[in-house]
Amino acid sequence: xxxxxxxxxxxxxxxxxxxxxxxxxxxxxxxxxxxxxxxxxxxxxxxxxxxxxxxxxxxxxxxxxxxxxxxxxxxxxxxxxxxxxxxxxxxxxxxxxxxxxxxxxxxxxxxxxxxxxxxxxxxxxxxxxxxxxxxxxxxxxxxxxxx
Amino acid sequence: xxxxxxxxxxxxxxxxxxxxxxxxxxxxxxxxxxxxxxxxxxxxxxxxxxxxxxxxxxxxxxxxxxxxxxxxxxxxxxxxxxxxxxxxxxxxxxxxxxxxxxxxxxxxxxxxxxxxxxxxxxxxxxxxxxxxxxxxxxxxxxxxxxxxxxxxxxxxxxxxxxxxxxxxxxxxxxxxxxxxxxxxxxxxxxxxxxxxxxxxxxxxxxxxxxxxxxxxxxxxxxxxxxxxxxxxxxxxxxxxxxxxxxxxxxxxxxxxxxxxxxxxxxxxxxxxxxxxxxxxxxxxxxxxxxxxxxxxxxxxxxxxxxxxxxxxxxxxxxxxxxxxxxxxxxxxxxxxxxxxxxxxxxxxxxxxxxxxxxxxxxxxxxxxxxxxxxxxxx
Numbered sequence: 001x002x003x004x005x006x007x008x009x010x011x012x013x014x015x016x017x018x019x020x021x022x023x024x025x026x027x028x029x030x031x032x033x034x035x036x037x038x039x040x041x042x043x044x045x046x047x048x049x050x051x052x053x054x055x056x057x058x059x060x061x062x063x064x065x066x067x068x069x070x071x072x073x074x075x076x077x078x079x080x081x082x083x084x085x086x087x088x089x090x091x092x093x094x095x096x097x098x099x100x101x102x103x104x105x106x107x108x109x110x111x112x113x114x115x116x117x118x119x120x121x122x123x124x125x126x127x128x129x130x131x132x133x134x135x136x137x138x139x140x141x142x143x144x145x146x147x
Numbered sequence: 148x149x150x151x152x153x154x155x156x157x158x159x160x161x162x163x164x165x166x167x168x169x170x171x172x173x174x175x176x177x178x179x180x181x182x183x184x185x186x187x188x189x190x191x192x193x194x195x196x197x198x199x200x201x202x203x204x205x206x207x208x209x210x211x212x213x214x215x216x217x218x219x220x221x222x223x224x225x226x227x228x229x230x231x232x233x234x235x236x237x238x239x240x241x242x243x244x245x246x247x248x249x250x251x252x253x254x255x256x257x258x259x260x261x262x263x264x265x266x267x268x269x270x271x272x273x274x275x276x277x278x279x280x281x282x283x284x285x286x287x288x289x290x291x292x293x294x295x296x297x298x299x300x301x302x303x304x305x306x307x308x309x310x311x312x313x314x315x316x317x318x319x320x321x322x323x324x325x326x327x328x329x330x331x332x333x334x335x336x337x338x339x340x341x342x343x344x345x346x347x348x349x350x351x352x353x354x355x356x357x358x359x360x361x362x363x364x365x366x367x368x369x370x371x372x373x374x375x376x377x378x379x380x381x382x383x384x385x386x387x388x389x390x391x392x393x394x395x396x397x398x399x400x401x402x403x404x405x406x407x408x409x410x411x412x413x414x415x416x417x418x419x420x421x422x423x424x425x426x427x428x429x430x431x432x433x434x435x436x437x438x439x440x441x442x443x444x445x446x447x448x449x450x451x452x453x454x455x456x457x458x459x460x461x462x463x464x465x466x467x468x469x470x471x472x473x474x475x476x477x478x479x480x481x482x483x484x485x486x487x488x489x490x491x492x493x494x495x496x497x498x499x500x501x502x503x504x505x506x507x508x509x510x511x512x513x514x515x516x517x518x519x520x521x522x523x524x525x
Contacts, residue, residue: 014275044393052387072390073297075289076342077281081269084277087339090286092394100390102280113342118297132272140278 017045107145155184155360188215197234227513232481254482292430317468355476378412
């Protein structure tokens with residue numbers, strides 16, 4: 001019989017809409033969202049009610065979001081707070097389920113931003129980015145240009 | 148709703164005032180506006196004070212304790228960068244509704260050299276900043292510009308031309324924090340903050356205060372022969388759009404506000420003598436040419452290329468130098484834009500005066516989002 005102790009390390013997602021399965025990393029983490037059963041609008045993570053149809057009888061189904069999407073637009077952030085890596089490509093990724101997500105995008109030269117980046121196919125991966133004060137690993141979703 | 152006029156308008160030079168507090172700055176601006184209107188605090192029936200960073204600190208009442216605590220109603224307003232313009236709108240509403248005859252709107256902010264807004268939280272262990280994209284303003288407005296680039300093929304150089312124009316205008320505005328001309332090559336060669344915006348394409352933080360006295364049209368006739376009429380006062384929030392709020396949409400609510408404002412004022416964009424719009428970043432100004440319908444859809448690049456938004460051009464935009472030069476003390480900005488329009492309509496704008504100005508539009512966006520548009524007429 002195993003007993004969970006206070007010192008046992010966990011793997012926590014950076015954001016609530018990234019789900020980390022119990023047997024991660026053998027089973028990959030994935031983004032999830034909520035689809036409004038009334039109007040079909042889809043959101044990252046959970047919602048109280050729907051911003052589009054404003055139904056007072058909210059009803060959502062959980063959807064597993066694709067790992068692959070397209071780079072809609074981007075900026076290249078050069079000046080940020082101390083401790084963060086820069087420059088980096090800060091993208092808005094459109095996923096096929098009708099949801100967009102903010103993400104760092106790798107595999108593009110941040111010093112040569114170019115309109116040819118629009119619509120680039122990108123693929124999600126996860127990476128440990130920090131350790132929290134309780135010693136748990138924090139995992140984030142990132143994207144790289146698909147092969 | 149009845150007609151409302153602006154009878155007093157004033158602002159202090161935006162900049163950095165480490166030896167004064169925000170109440171002193173706001174008091175200086177307010178006393179100037181009262182004198183301009185020819186009244187004292189004893190004539191004011193309601194005060195609306197906009198301040199963002201001290202929105203829980205009763206700034207309006209503190210100003211009155213400094214310059215005239217008369218016991219009238221005070222409303223403290225916060226609405227992101229649209230804080231000051233929302234205060235003006237609430238003052239307008241108080242008079243337009245018939246509830247009061249004389250209202251005072253004040254905008255103030257003391258930011259000092261606070262740098263990137265929101266940066267203080269960006270190193271918390273569960274912060275997404277720089278790890279999963281960006282939510283800080285330079286990157287967000289970089290993306291806004293890049294979206295317009297994707298749709299209509301504009302270039303970084305066209306965005307840079309906005310900064311060239313506003314800094315050129317600023318040379319003639321003694322109220323601007325910076326009055327330094329920046330040629331195109333300097334703008335393009337400055338360090339990148341968040342592409343496509345370089346340093347000179349981003350507004351600085353700072354301290355500032357501004358104030359306006361509003362009266363019913365009837366009351367205004369007792370005080371001035373030159374009342375400036377509020378033709379439209381519009382406030383919108385961002386409606387649901389597919390990518391918002393993952394990607395803030397500053398376009399839809401501005402277009403909605405513009406349509407409503409033109410309809411209410413009974414004029415179109417072609418009738419505007421000048422525009423003060425929310426150029427927190429050069430990219431923002433370019434997309435708002437389009438959103439405010441100063442140019443045809445997708446034609447903002449040609450609009451700046453032709454020099455249309457220069458003083459002397461088709462529709463002068465940000466004759467003040469804009470936020471890029473004036474600085475952007477958040478709560479002060481929205482009232483200050485209106486003050487600038489009032490000065491032009493009265494012919495009091497000095498070397499930057501737009502000749503024969505008859506109607507002007509002031510636009511502000513607070514991200515999250517709130518948009519105000521005010522159209523003022525002679």
